Amino acid sequence: MSEDAIPETLEDHLKLLRAREDVARQMGGKEKIARREAAGLMNARSRLDALLDPGSFSENGLLGVSTVFDEDREKTPADGKVAGFGLIDNRMVGVVSNDFTVKGASSSVTNMKKIGHIKRTATDRGFPLIFLGESSGARMPDNMGSEGMGTMLGNDPHQYARVRETPWVSAVLGQCFGSSAWYSCLADFTVMRKGAVFAVASPALASLAIGQKVEPEDLGGWKLHSEETGLVDRVVDTDEEALAEIRKFLSYMPSHNGETPPLAPVPEGSDKEAEKITKILPDSRKRGYDVRKIINCIVDLESFFEFKPRFGRTAVTGLGRLDGGVVGIVANNPIAKAGALDVAGCEKVTRFLVMCDSFNIPIVMLVDTPGFVIGIEGEKKKAPGKIMNFMTALQMCTVPKLSVIMRKSYGQAYLNMGGGRNSDSVAAWPTAEVSFMDPQYATEVVTWGREVSDEEKQAIRDEMERNSTYLGLAQIFAAQNVIAPQDTRRYLIEELKIQQLRRTRGIGRHNLANWPTTF
Amino acid sequence: MTITNVASEVIGSVWKVEMKVGDAVKTGDTIMILESMKMEIPVEAPVDGTLAELKVQPEESVDEDQVLCTIES
Structure with a gap:
C-alpha cells in the first residue's frame, strides 16, 4: 500500500497507523541508537522507561513531525521531543524527553507545541513537569530570517513565566543549549550527569564567536555548575542515577502548590540517632564540625536530601523529614569558612527559601555562624544585596519557620537565620552565643x-x-525555648505541630512563587 | 587501588597534624586540624584507607581547595 493512498477499510487504516507509529518509535534510527548504547547513553524512550512507573507512559504527539520543509517529514519522528504523561510512585507527572537522534532534539514548530501542551496541562491540572534535557537549541535553518523567527519564537507570552504552581524538574543529560538550558534554570531541581554540557550556546559556536578554542567542560561542565554557578543541584555519574534522583526529589514534593508534601513512614531507629548529636558537637566553641552530621541525627533516618552540596558550602540546604513530614533545612556549616555566610551561601539559601515557600514546606534553620563574610571579594559580588535578598525572602515566607541557635549567631546573620522574630519560634541550645x-x-x-x-x-x-549566652535570650523571651541538643528532634516535631497552618490546611500564601530563578 | 585527594575547605593555616604517613584511616577520622577565622577546622578522611602522602606541615598556609594529603584505598 502506498503511503499516500487513503485506506479503504478500518483494518487497513489501523495497519497503516500502527506502521507509522512503529516508525515514530524508532527515533533517529537503529544505527544512532546503537551508537548511544555503545557509549553507555540511554535514549529518549529508555530514559522514560526508567523514570516512570512501568507501563504508565501515555504519549502525546507520537506522529508529530516537522512540516517546515517537506523533506523533513520523514526525518523527524516525534519531531525530536518525546512528550506525554505518566506516573511516578503512582502520582501523575508531565514529561518531555529530548531525542538527540532526531535533528539534535532542536526546538521546532511542532515540538514546541508539544512542550506547550504538556506544560499547560501540568500547570492547569496540578502535577509536576519534568524535562529530560539534551538538545542543540533552536532548529536551523527553520528559524532563520525574520519569517523564521516570527514563526518559531515569541508565540507564547507565558513560556518562561515561572510562577511555581507545580514543581518543575530538569535533567542535564547531554548537550543542553537553548531551551534545555533555559528549563534547567527555571526548574526547582536540576540534576546533571557528568560529561553533559549546559550552556547558552555550544562550545563550537562559542569558539567561532570569540576566535579561540573553548572546551566543553570549561563552558558548561559539571564542575562549573555544581561549584561556581550553583545552577545545578546534584551531580551524578550515569543517566540511571539522574532519573533515580528525580524520583527521589519528587517524593518530597506536593503535586502542586495547593496541597502539602506527601507524608512517609518514619524509619525505625530515627529517634535513637538523635542522641548522637552530643558526640558530634565539639566541646570547644572554637572547633568546627560538619553540620550535615547534626542534620542527619535530627531528621528521620536517611531522609536528608541535600541541594547544591558543592556550591556555597558555608550554608547547607536540603529537604528532609521530621516524623514523616517534609521540612526544608537551612543550616550554617562551621566546617566551611567557620560557617560565615558568603555570597554563594546567601544565593543558595534564598533560592531554597523560594522553593519551600512556593510548595508549603516548613523551614528549619540550624544556626552556627559568626556572621557574614566581609572583605573586598564579597563586596564586589554585591554582598549587601545578596544579604538583603535572603532577608526579604525570609520575611516574606509564609510557611512555618523554626530556628535553633546551636552555637554562634552574630550581627545581621542573627536576623537572617531566624532570630529577632524572623521565625515563628526560636530555640537555643545551652551552647548558644548571641551578640552583635x-x-x-x-x-x-x-x-x-x-x-x-x-x-x-x-x-x-x-x-x-x-x-x-542563651540566658539573656531566654530571660527577655527572644528565645521561646532552651533545649538540650539531643532533644532537638523531639522539640522540632512538637513545635511543628503547634505551628502548622491549620486555617489554610497547611497552604502558605506563596509570596515568593514568582521570584526569579537565579540570584 | 584508588588515590583520594583530601582538600581544604577553607583559607587558613595548618595547626596540628594528627596522623602520619602509613597510618590506617577510617571515614570521618580527623587527619589534621586547620585554623581559620579563629576557628579550628578538622580535616576528616572522606574514605577508608591508608594515609599515603602529607602535602602540608604545621603552620603552613593553605588555600581553599588545596590538596592537603592523599589516601590510598
Missing part, C-alpha cells in the same frame, strides 16, 4: 583610640562573653 559581634573583635572596636592594657581588654572581653 564576636567579643574578640568587639573588644577592639570599643577600645579603639584609647590606651587600654591587655588585662583591661581581657576583662571587657570576659564580660562580653558572659553577656552573650
Whole structure:
C-alpha cells in the first residue's frame, strides 16, 4: 500500500497507523541508537522507561513531525521531543524527553507545541513537569530570517513565566543549549550527569564567536555548575542515577502548590540517632564540625536530601523529614569558612527559601555562624544585596519557620537565620552565643583610640562573653525555648505541630512563587 | 587501588597534624586540624584507607581547595 493512498477499510487504516507509529518509535534510527548504547547513553524512550512507573507512559504527539520543509517529514519522528504523561510512585507527572537522534532534539514548530501542551496541562491540572534535557537549541535553518523567527519564537507570552504552581524538574543529560538550558534554570531541581554540557550556546559556536578554542567542560561542565554557578543541584555519574534522583526529589514534593508534601513512614531507629548529636558537637566553641552530621541525627533516618552540596558550602540546604513530614533545612556549616555566610551561601539559601515557600514546606534553620563574610571579594559580588535578598525572602515566607541557635549567631546573620522574630519560634541550645559581634573583635572596636592594657581588654572581653549566652535570650523571651541538643528532634516535631497552618490546611500564601530563578 | 585527594575547605593555616604517613584511616577520622577565622577546622578522611602522602606541615598556609594529603584505598 502506498503511503499516500487513503485506506479503504478500518483494518487497513489501523495497519497503516500502527506502521507509522512503529516508525515514530524508532527515533533517529537503529544505527544512532546503537551508537548511544555503545557509549553507555540511554535514549529518549529508555530514559522514560526508567523514570516512570512501568507501563504508565501515555504519549502525546507520537506522529508529530516537522512540516517546515517537506523533506523533513520523514526525518523527524516525534519531531525530536518525546512528550506525554505518566506516573511516578503512582502520582501523575508531565514529561518531555529530548531525542538527540532526531535533528539534535532542536526546538521546532511542532515540538514546541508539544512542550506547550504538556506544560499547560501540568500547570492547569496540578502535577509536576519534568524535562529530560539534551538538545542543540533552536532548529536551523527553520528559524532563520525574520519569517523564521516570527514563526518559531515569541508565540507564547507565558513560556518562561515561572510562577511555581507545580514543581518543575530538569535533567542535564547531554548537550543542553537553548531551551534545555533555559528549563534547567527555571526548574526547582536540576540534576546533571557528568560529561553533559549546559550552556547558552555550544562550545563550537562559542569558539567561532570569540576566535579561540573553548572546551566543553570549561563552558558548561559539571564542575562549573555544581561549584561556581550553583545552577545545578546534584551531580551524578550515569543517566540511571539522574532519573533515580528525580524520583527521589519528587517524593518530597506536593503535586502542586495547593496541597502539602506527601507524608512517609518514619524509619525505625530515627529517634535513637538523635542522641548522637552530643558526640558530634565539639566541646570547644572554637572547633568546627560538619553540620550535615547534626542534620542527619535530627531528621528521620536517611531522609536528608541535600541541594547544591558543592556550591556555597558555608550554608547547607536540603529537604528532609521530621516524623514523616517534609521540612526544608537551612543550616550554617562551621566546617566551611567557620560557617560565615558568603555570597554563594546567601544565593543558595534564598533560592531554597523560594522553593519551600512556593510548595508549603516548613523551614528549619540550624544556626552556627559568626556572621557574614566581609572583605573586598564579597563586596564586589554585591554582598549587601545578596544579604538583603535572603532577608526579604525570609520575611516574606509564609510557611512555618523554626530556628535553633546551636552555637554562634552574630550581627545581621542573627536576623537572617531566624532570630529577632524572623521565625515563628526560636530555640537555643545551652551552647548558644548571641551578640552583635564576636567579643574578640568587639573588644577592639570599643577600645579603639584609647590606651587600654591587655588585662583591661581581657576583662571587657570576659564580660562580653558572659553577656552573650542563651540566658539573656531566654530571660527577655527572644528565645521561646532552651533545649538540650539531643532533644532537638523531639522539640522540632512538637513545635511543628503547634505551628502548622491549620486555617489554610497547611497552604502558605506563596509570596515568593514568582521570584526569579537565579540570584 | 584508588588515590583520594583530601582538600581544604577553607583559607587558613595548618595547626596540628594528627596522623602520619602509613597510618590506617577510617571515614570521618580527623587527619589534621586547620585554623581559620579563629576557628579550628578538622580535616576528616572522606574514605577508608591508608594515609599515603602529607602535602602540608604545621603552620603552613593553605588555600581553599588545596590538596592537603592523599589516601590510598
